[in-house]
Amino acid sequence: MLDIMLPHYGELRLLRIAVESIVAQTDDRWRLTVLDDNPADRETGIAEYFAALGHPRVQYRRNPRNLGITENFQQAVDLAEAPFMSIMGCDDVMLPRYVERVHQLIDGHPGAVLVQPGVEVIGADGSVVRTLADTTKRRVYAPRFAGTVTMAGEELAVSLLRGNWLYFPSLVWRTEEIKAVGFDPALSVIQDLKLILQLVTRGGTLVADDEVVFHYRRHGESLSASSAVTGNRFSEAREFFLAVAARMDEHGWPRAGKAARWHLSSRIHALTMLPAAAKQRSGDGVRVLTRYAFGKPR
Template sequence: MLDIMLPHYGELPLLKIAVESVLAQSDSRWRLTVFDDNPAERVTGVPEYFAGLGDPRVRYERNPQNLGITRNFQQCVDRAEAPFMVIMGCDDVMLPRYVERVHALVEQQPDAVLVQPGVEVIGADGSVVRTLADTTKRRVYAPKIQGTVRMEGEALAVSLLRGNWLYFPSLAWRTSEIQAVGFDPDLKVIQDLKLILGLVTRGGALVADSEVVFQYRRHNESLSASSAVTGGRFSEARSFFLAAAAGMDAHGWPRAGKAARWHLSSRIHALTMLPAAAKQRSGGSVRVLTKYAFGKPR
């Protein structure tokens, strides 16, 4: 059994696509739970849609009060019951073999804590796209994966701190382990990396696979993208990486500590945001981005 937890914030048309992609899975060993965290004025049609599905494997709940992204993520973690779980994006797409492939990978690597299946990126219209961010991630930071690869320990921590090449909504997590660590409620756009590093330092192994079974939708208007242009993402990132460096040093992983201090991919990301900030004539954002990109590691 795989618990697919879906925190919802967006519009009904994309939500329908996400839900119907789960219903179309070739392997029926799944259960879908949707936690609707939309403001009240935007919920039109969503409860009615789920009421009309009539599928006992699908559960829909509207949060009585708005939780925000990280607290809704944590609710997904707390409410999961199956041995493995997914926190799927409400606009992403599971290709028909996703559940089947995740079960197969877990059977091959029964002690794995985290499973990263193959992912392709789609745009707002659903077509496969090649963005600068994803091309850089795959060519520069991500390990070259052919078939199935197992990673763990300091080598995995170094790889992720150089550049987080994982796709959070596509990951399958061992439920007991993610519940033991949980999300940091003080983080908004980098909470997934902190959680993953917590699992790695606990001895957790990652299994990555090259078979594409998930479509990750890339939006320029996402919280992550908008906070990157204003520089807000990087204020949070600076504090996170400095704390991560200290934590890795204390754990006896000096190479990971060094990678955290340099946080190279995050600096390059800041550089790519400079033209957009300049176009908006935001001097404050330009200064924040420039300082972050070229500042010396501490």
């Protein structure tokens, strides 16, 4: 069984698409829990939709208070009971073979802690798109492989610290391992990478597959996109990477420590955000982005 946890913050239209993609899976070894964290004055009709859906493996829970993204992610981890779990985005889409393929990968790699199935990126209208960020992920940072690849140890840490090529909402996690680590409540945007790196230093193995079974929706309205333009994402990222560098050095992984200290992909990302910050006349954002992109590693 796979626990699919679905933290929700957006609109009912996209949520319905996400839920219907899960219900349409070719493999019924899944259970869906929706964690609605919308503020009280936001979209209505969500509870009514789930009541009408009446699916035996779909549970809807509305948070009594707004938790925020990281705390809602942690709630997803706390509530999961199946041996493996995913934390899907409320605007993403599972293709029909997602659950079937994930179970095949788990069966073939029983020691895996993380599974990264094949992903395509879609835009706001649902069509497949080719963005600079995702092209860079695939061609520069992601390992070159056909079929399935297994990675672990410093090799995996260095790869992710040079550029995080994983798609968090599509990942499948070994539940007992993610429960043992959990999300850092002090982080709001980069919390997934910290958790993954902690699992890697605990000895966790990643299995990546190239069969596309997931559609990750990328658009400019997300928290990560807006925080990137203002520079808030990179203020958090600077302290994160420097702390990770120290931990990697202490762990005896000097190459990973060096990759964290330089965090080149994150710096390049900051450079790409400069035109948008300037267009919005965000002086603070421009200063933060410039300092982050060109600052010397410590």
